[in-house]
Amino acid sequence: xxxxxxxxxxxxxxxxxxxxxxxxxxxxxxxxxxxxxxxxxxxxxxxxxxxxxxxxxxxxxxxxxxxxxxxxxxxxxxxxxxxxxxxxxxxxxxxxxxxxxxxxxxxxxxxxxxxxxxxxxxxxxxxxxxxxxxxxxxxxxxxxxxxxxxxxxxxxxxxxxxxxxxxxxxx
Amino acid sequence: xxxxxxxxxxxxxxxxxxxxxxxxxxxxxxxxxxxxxxxxxxxxxxxxxxxxxxxxxxxxxxxxxxxxxxxxxxxxxxxxxxxxxxxxxxxxx
Numbered sequence: 015x016x017x018x019x020x021x022x023x024x025x026x027x028x029x030x031x032x033x034x035x036x037x038x039x040x041x042x043x044x045x046x047x048x049x050x051x052x053x054x055x056x057x058x059x060x061x062x063x064x065x066x067x068x069x070x071x072x073x074x075x076x077x078x079x080x081x082x083x084x085x086x087x088x089x090x091x092x093x094x095x096x097x098x099x100x101x102x103x104x105x106x107x108x109x110x111x112x113x114x115x116x117x118x119x120x121x122x123x124x125x126x127x128x129x130x131x132x133x134x135x136x137x138x139x140x141x142x143x144x145x146x147x148x149x150x151x152x153x154x155x156x157x158x159x160x161x162x163x164x165x166x167x168x169x170x171x172x173x174x175x176x177x178x179x180x181x182x183x184x185x
Numbered sequence: 186x187x188x189x190x191x192x193x194x195x196x197x198x199x200x201x202x203x204x205x206x207x208x209x210x211x212x213x214x215x216x217x218x219x220x221x222x223x224x225x226x227x228x229x230x231x232x233x234x235x236x237x238x239x240x241x242x243x244x245x246x247x248x249x250x251x252x253x254x255x256x257x258x259x260x261x262x263x264x265x266x267x268x269x270x271x272x273x274x275x276x277x278x
Binding site for chain 2: 083113
């Protein structure tokens with residue numbers, strides 16, 4: 015019996031912790047819910063952890079690093095452990111790459127289970143090629159959060175100005 | 186099933202896949218499955234500057250449900266054949 019802490023990323027951005035028991039039952043340790051079993055809906059995406067169910071087509075990627083684009087625009091990097099026909103994926107050593115302008119940051123996340131419906135694209139990363147264009151620079155988590163906030167504030171302000179100017183009927 | 190068969194026929198050709206998030210990717214069609222999930226080889230993002238994180242992605246899997254358009258090679262469509270096949274399908278044969 016192996017207990018592993020995994021993090022299930024849900025569309026609503028609430029992060030759960032799950033503990034696999036007997037390799038098949040999962041109990042959430044969640045900040046706002048009592049521990050409970052994983053529903054069969056999620057169970058399907060977890061059961062593909064068994065190596066024999068890897069689809070042949072993707073098995074050659076299972077070694078290298080991959081990039082997963084999610085529907086909300088987030089970019090996750092990590093090692094693909096498992097994958098199925100719904101594009102449910104398990105990422106090991108996952109990190110989120112936040113890009114703001116020319117700044118970027120990789121925020122470590124750990125083991126991630128991604129439900130297929132949120133996946134846009136799974137790309138193999140070329141080990142020889144440079145990850146990002148050379149003019150981009152890596153910054154700390156705090157700095158990227160600040161940059162993110164500045165960008166969000168700027169777009170909010172733009173929206174506000176646009177709203178105030180609506181009476182002009184610019185279209 | 187018809188379009189699945191069709192896409193299977195153009196495996197190996199170059200296509201441009203436009204996604205619902207406005208990302209457009211050019212690449213060689215490597216494989217396709219029943220959900221019209223697509224695997225592309227030698228991919229290049231059409232608007233490279235806007236998507237710097239895609240720079241080092243050479244092969245990728247695209248989930249069928251996020252595809253908006255697939256731009257086909259101009260000579261890749263046999264319109265007559267596709268017409269016939271769709272009519273046959275509509276008749277239920």
